[in-house]
Amino acid sequence: MKKIVLQQRQYLATQQKLVATLFVVCMLCIAAPTVADSHAAKTTKTWSFAEFGEPLYDNSLTHWPYVNPDAPKGGAIVLGAFGTFDSLNSYILKGTWPRSLVLAGDSLMVASADELTARYGLIAESVEYPDDKSWIIFSLRPEAKFDNGSPITAADIEYAFQTIREHGRPFLKSFYDEVESFEVLSEHQIKFTFNTKDSMKPLIKVAGLSPLSVEYWKDKDISKTYLTPGPSSGAYYIDDVDAGRSITYKRVENYWGKDLPMNKGLSNIDTIRYDYYRDLEVMLEAFKAGEIDFRSENSSKRWATAYQIEQVDAGQIELDTPPDNTPQAIQGYFFNTRRAPFDDQRVRKGIDLLYDFETIKRTILYNQYTRINSYFPNSEYGSNGSPTEDEIAILEPFKDQLTPETLEQAFESPVTDGSGRNRRQMREALALFNESGWQLEDGKLMKENQQMALELLLVSPDSQRVAAPFIQNMTKAGIDATVRIVDSAQYQVRVDDFDFDLISARLNFFPPPGPELRSYYGSAAADERGSANMAGIKNPVVDQLIEQIVMAESLEQLQVTTRALDRVLLWNNYVIPQFYNSEHRIAYWNRFGKPDTLPKYVSYQGSGFPTGWWIEPELDSKLDLDR
Structure with a gap:
């Protein structure tokens, strides 16, 4: 690891002499x-x-080991999607498109x-x-x-x-x-x-x-939204579109790649229709009524209480919790640091102290989640414990630009006793607000005759329920805290325009992290409309660490530098980390055959439905579902 430290010092010396675009240097085996x-x-x-x-x-390779290469083809399924869509153009910024488009490409x-x-x-x-x-x-x-x-x-x-x-x-x-x-x-x-x-x-x-x-x-305008599908290069084509309501895919009968090893045993359903819902409870009831075949449940309350139904007891609906081994996203409340007072780290940290995860987990989340303490959770790229010698060596040259804790302590989100009486955290938060010029006057947090105000922008009523104790704590601290729920299209426009104080969002990363970090956390992306740098981070230390990650000469060096970056991001309180689940929660009508083996990184995102499943005629015949 001494070599890593030397390389970091050499890099910093080079930075003073060169102005260049720097990129990841990685090992390769084929x-x-x-x-x-x-x-x-x-x-x-x-x-x-x-x-x-x-x-x-x-x-x-003849086929992936987690598929059934002899799976039968046929049948139709209906899946549910939350929100709406008004375009099939996933390339441009304008419009909202179905995430299931991956099926057709x-x-x-x-x-x-x-x-x-x-x-x-x-x-x-x-x-x-x-x-x-x-x-x-x-x-x-x-x-x-x-x-x-x-x-x-x-x-x-x-x-x-x-x-x-x-x-x-x-x-x-x-x-x-x-x-x-x-x-x-x-x-x-x-x-x-x-x-x-x-x-x-x-x-x-x-x-x-x-x-x-x-x-x-060649004779159409690809720069505009559209609802007439173009040719498909994938195993499915778009057969029918009802804007904002449904989209139907059909399996390509003479699909060119059906016999390739990586396609054997996949894409077994003939027709897949996505019905769109703007109310999550209505979508759940549609599933129970047999109008939807499969759902991935993201609500701990619904998972704990809404599936105690006759269809489950009778074996018509199956519930399962396969493990989730994938590196997780940073999910949390993102501050808009382009706006005052959220450009002040003391204010952000104070508000962070008002987020009582332990009480929320006990009273709302049914003890089903793990707190996030990293921008790279559930992976080998996130920081853990106190900084190592190698991490300190990377951060030392920037010590005058860092909070002292960054070099000395393990980062841990504020922890309460879960009773809902977080008096200590409230005192600490008010002290930070006071330090940044905000005074509690008659129950209102005031500065220059104005009360601190914060609007939390959300897209889901479920998120409002989880946020309620947080809003209450901010109100107790004297903040004029409100929640605004908008539909998915409005939400996307406001986020693209950076028209928010605080949002609940997530940022996935692509292991191993690399140049995409510039888009997430780099200064150059902070003011670019529609960029992934939602928090508006403009931090020269973050910029330099990202470049070191991009030019890392080994996986070990990349991991150490990413952990150092993680610490800088965490201690600046750009995001109030929320939580993740270490397992998936899926419910489905018992009409499917499934491979015997699960892949290591099983996912129910994107198109949602496991593409290796198939309809089992014997099981299907026992259900009275209109497909």
């Missing part, structure tokens, strides 16, 4: 590669690669659900890249085609990337910042050149690109 000599540089040609280590599966390469950083060729039959990882060439499968029968070509990949560059949402644009240029080499080959070297992260990012049909879009 599965079953061949090495060729191209343009006087050694290159690797392979069908899979991983950012660190080797992919779990080599080219002898394949990507160049695909991940397995047993590992986090490996990719396997899907539309891409093979890839080639040099030892310094400064470019990558994707060779597309000649048999790949859209559902209308037209071939998927390199021009379709180029058009998709050009669309992101010209019209994409800020986060989507910045996600591909490392791409310096791109070039169609032939009908089935496209090359991306990067402004980085010795980093696999940019290669993994572009491997996730999905094609857009040039032939279809």
Whole structure:
């Protein structure tokens, strides 16, 4: 680890002399590669690669071990979605789109659900890249085609990337910042050149690109919202759209990739319809009535109380809690530090002290959640305990810009006794408010004849219930604290415009963390409309640590530096961390067959329904469901 410390010092010295864009330097191992000599540089040609280590599966793969390759195809299901949508264009900032669109689009390469950083060729039959990882060439499968029968070509990949560059949402644009240029080499080959070297992260990012049909879009405006679907490159196509109400997908009968190893045993349902609801309780009742087949439950109250019903007792509805091993998002209340008084760390810390998680967990959450104490929870990238020597060595050069606690103490969110009488935390909060110029006068927290006011912007009534004790504590402290609930479309517009004081939100990270951290926490993104830096963080220490993460020379170095960044973010109180669940909570009508093996990183996000499940005719016949 002495080498790591030396590298950090060398980096800081270099920063004083150079103005350059810095990027992740990662180790690479590949599965079953061949090495060729191209343009006087050694290159690797392979069908899979991983950012660190080797992919779990080599080219002898016949199907993922967590699927049933002989699963029967057929049937129809109905799923529920909360909110609304008014567009099918997921590229642009305007509009709200269905998250289930992933069903209708394949990507160049695909991940397995047993590992986090490996990719396997899907539309891409093979890839080639040099030892310094400064470019990558994707060779597309000649048999790949859209559902209308037209071939998927390199021009379709180029058009998709050009669309992101010209019209994409800020986060989507910045996600591909490392791409310096791109070039169609032939009908089935496209090359991306990067402004980085010795980093696999940019290669993994572009491997996730999905094609857009040039032939279809050439006389249409991709920069606007639309509700007429274009050709699908995936196993499903969009069959019917009722804006804001439902979207229906049908399995592509002659799907070009159905026999590929990574697709065997998946996409077994013929028709999948998503019905949209603006009321979570109405959606729950629709499930109980057999109008919805499967749901992932995110409410501890509903999970504890709403499923004690006859259908469960009779075995018609199954309840399950599979483990959730995936690295978690930072979920919490995000301050808008662009606004006073939330630009004052003392005010943010004081408000943090008023969030009584222990009481909320006991009285509202049915003791089902774990408190988040990291921006990288449930992962090896989050800080834990007191700073290590290596973390201190990274942070030491910035000590004059850090709170003393950052270098000395373990971060822990405020803890109460769970009784609801958090007098000590209230006293500490008022002392911090007083230190920042706010005085308690006749029960109101005042400064310059104005009461401190805070509006918590939410999109779900469930969130309001969980926030109620927090609002009460802020009111007791003299803050004019209110809650405003808006629909998902209004919420997105207000967040994009940074029109809020405090929001309940989450930020996922992509292990291992890398350049996307610039979009989440970097100063350059703080004032860019629609950026992922919701808190408006402008901190030069954060910026420099992100660059050190991006240029880390080993996984060990990356982890240590990310933990150091974690401490800086935590001690600045940009977010009041909430909680996460270490298991999924799913409920479904008992009409499905399931594989015997669960993948390590099972997920019920995105399209929601496990794509490896199928309808079991014998079970289905016992239910009277109209599908």
